[in-house]
Amino acid sequence: MDDLLADIRACHICADLPLGPRPIIRAQTSAKILIIGQAPGTKVHETGVPWNDPSGDRLRDWMGLAPDQFYDDSTIAIMPMGLCYPGKVEKGGDKPPRPECAPAWHQKVLDELVNIKLTLLVGSYAQAYYLGKRRHKTMTDTIRHWQDYRGDNLFVLPHPSWRVTNLIQKNPWLSTEVFPQLQQDVRALI
Numbered sequence: 049m050d051d052l053l054a055d056i057r058a059c060h061i062c063a064d065l066p067l068g069p070r071p072i073i074r075a076q077t078s079a080k081i082l083i084i085g086q087a088p089g090t091k092v093h094e095t096g097v098p099w100n101d102p103s104g105d106r107l108r109d110w111m112g113l114a115p116d117q118f119y120d121d122s123t124i125a126i127m128p129m130g131l132c133y134p135g136k137v138e139k140g141g142d143k144p145p146r147p148e149c150a151p152a153w154h155q156k157v158l159d160e161l162v163n164i165k166l167t168l169l170v171g172s173y174a175q176a177y178y179l180g181k182r183r184h185k186t187m188t189d190t191i192r193h194w195q196d197y198r199g200d201n202l203f204v205l206p207h208p209s210w211r212v213t214n215l216i217q218k219n220p221w222l223s224t225e226v227f228p229q230l231q232q233d234v235r236a237l238i
Contacts, residue, residue, distance in 0.1 A: 049077050049160045056153055062132050062146050071131035072098050073157070079125035080163055080237045083107075084154075084178065085170040086207055087130035087145040098126045106208035107170065112231035113238075123238055125164070127157055129173045145173055164201070165237055168230075171207030178202070188215065194226055203230055 056071050063069055072088045083099075091101045099107055099118070108118050118124060130145025131153065137143055158164075169175045172187045179197070183204075184190040191204050205226070206212045216222050 049075060052156055052160060056131065056157075059131070059153070061148055061152055062130075062134075065132055065146075066135040067093055067133050069132045070096065072096060073127050073131055073153075074098060074119070074121040075125035075127060075157060075161060076121045077160055078122045078163055079161055080123055080165045081234065082125045082127065082161060082164045082167045083170060084167060084174040085126070085128045086173050087128050087142065088133045089142060090133060093133035098128070102210065103208045106212075107205075110205065110208065110227045110230055111168075111234045113234065117238060125157075125161055127154065129177060150177055166201050166203060166233055168203045168205055169197075170205045175204055179204075188219065191222070191226065192219070194229075203233065205230070 053073065053075065056073055059071050060069050067090070070088075070093050072092055075082075085099070088098065089101055089103070092098055097119075098104070104118075108115065111118070128145065130149045132146070132149070134143040134146055167178075169178055175183050175187065175190055179190070179202075182197075184193055187206060191206060194204050197204055206215055206222075
């Protein structure tokens with residue numbers, strides 16, 4: 049795994065990115081939980097620490113974890129769909145993850161992560177890639193049917209950015225069903 053991580057961190061597939069390539073990934077073969085998110089933001093690109101922003105605070109809250117638990121890569125692996133910050137769109141927000149990244153690296157990492165018992169698919173990009181035709185028409189509908197994926201040890205979640213606040217308010221079942229079950233599943237593995 050160490051050699052693979054070194055290869056990933058030296059990757060320049062996306063050399064044309066506005067801030068340059070800086071692949072962000074954390075993984076050890078002992079990890080039991082895998083978090084697959086979207087792509088690093090500017091703060092994560094700057095610090096090299098995944099989920100080191102308000103979205104990460106919210107995700108840790110949903111999981112019921114303190115930062116030291118969350119960043120214990122012997123237990124939790126973190127691999128975004130796009131390993132590098134993709135840049136901004138003209139009207140605000142980040143661009144989608146680069147499409148060449150996941151096919152280049154994900155399966156190689158998954159082959160090494162032999163102890164994973166739970167994979168969190170955070171946001172629509174991870175869900176589209178890993179669920180394919182099994183996902184529902186919208187991300188909200190996919191998450192509403194979260195139990196459909198539990199047999200595959202998958203947990204589907206919205207992206208925890210500030211934009212999800214309205215989604216949570218309109219769908220109280222997230223706070224009463226989904227997040228409590230996520231916390232229970234995470235506690236069972238840590």
